[in-house]
Amino acid sequence: MKEPRCAARGRHCPSSPAGRRVRGPLPEGDNARMTTTRHELLHAFDLLLAPGRFKDYGPNGLQVEGRTAVRRLVSGVTASRALIEAAIAAQADAVFVHHGLFWRGQDGRVTGWMKQRLALLLAHDINLFAYHLPLDAHPELGNNAQLGLRLGLVAEPGPEGRFGEQELGFIGRRAEAEGDGFADAPALARHVEAVLGRPATLVDPGRGPIRRVAWCTGGAQGYFEAAIAAGADAFITGEISEPQAHYAREAGVAFLACGHHATERYGAPAVAGHVAAQLGLSHEFIDIDNPA
Numbered sequence: 001m002k003e004p005r006c007a008a009r010g011r012h013c014p015s016s017p018a019g020r021r022v023r024g025p026l027p028e029g030d031n032a033r034m035t036t037t038r039h040e041l042l043h044a045f046d047l048l049l050a051p052g053r054f055k056d057y058g059p060n061g062l063q064v065e066g067r068t069a070v071r072r073l074v075s076g077v078t079a080s081r082a083l084i085e086a087a088i089a090a091q092a093d094a095v096f097v098h099h100g101l102f103w104r105g106q107d108g109r110v111t112g113w114m115k116q117r118l119a120l121l122l123a124h125d126i127n128l129f130a131y132h133l134p135l136d137a138h139p140e141l142g143n144n145a146q147l148g149l150r151l152g153l154v155a156e157p158g159p160e161g162r163f164g165e166q167e168l169g170f171i172g173r174r175a176e177a178e179g180d181g182f183a184d185a186p187a188l189a190r191h192v193e194a195v196l197g198r199p200a201t202l203v204d205p206g207r208g209p210i211r212r213v214a215w216c217t218g219g220a221q222g223y224f225e226a227a228i229a230a231g232a233d234a235f236i237t238g239e240i241s242e243p244q245a246h247y248a249r250e251a252g253v254a255f256l257a258c259g260h261h262a263t264e265r266y267g268a269p270a271v272a273g274h275v276a277a278q279l280g281l282s283h284e285f286i287d288i289d290n291p292a
């Protein structure tokens with residue numbers, strides 16, 4: 001996600017050379033069975049994610065052209081130098097990310113971190129595919145759908161289950177099997193923290209049970225007012241800015257910021273894994289930890 005702030009994050013957070021690789025490169029004897037072409041891979045991603053339906057903050061699809069033949073695919077959240085280096089170590093032919101290299105508002109110079117990342121990709125002839133809003137939005141494999149799945153939240157069926165600009169936000173309830181909502185906002189926060197394995201920032205207006213939950217991954221704090229208008233008792237996203245604390249208290253709607261990276265690390269492996277299985281490619285998700 002989303003809005004110009006997210007694009008700014010995309011530009012700055014990725015320079016994390018301190019980024020810690022959580023999972024290693026491909027093991028020996030990986031499962032690559034087939035070879036496809038860059039063109040076929042792009043076609044498969046486009047077919048699944050329909051990028052033409054979105055007004056986005058950067059180009060979706062192939063951002064950096066590498067070799068024609070593709071056998072090994074690596075996915076990650078952000079095309080950071082750490083991820084590119086890990087992909088090189090994994091002998092990847094293509095990398096699939098949510099946060100690519102190019103965003104509206106950049107000055108276009110190939111210097112500093114941009115030069116370093118591009119140099120690595122070009123020197124190793126690796127294709128870079130990036131899908132931003134289309135990856136947030138996919139109804140089963142996207143960031144919002146996959147976060148909901150992990151949190152045990154189910155969006156209302158049809159248009160009732162979406163809100164906000166470009167209908168990117170999801171709204172619904174706790175899945176039946178998970179119980180009848182949450183006792184209160186702190187109970188929801190504890191649940192989210194346990195699932196994501198990191199602390200959340202909670203603004204609790206102290207209004208009792210949480211039944212209707214809205215969520216939108218990444219830097220979607222700008223969607224909070226739309227979530228309030230859609231009748232949410234609580235809104236879950238990655239980041240908080242100063243105004244949202246006041247909106248939460250004044251509207252009586254709980255706000256949870258659970259990490260931009262932490263909320264957006266499920267869509268890329270779901271989509272890349274799906275397409276890799278379709279085409280018989282090997283796939284590995286490499287999570288470069290990010291405290292943001």
Ligand SMILES: [Zn+2]
Nearest residue numbers: 001002006218
């Ligand atoms: Zn994002």
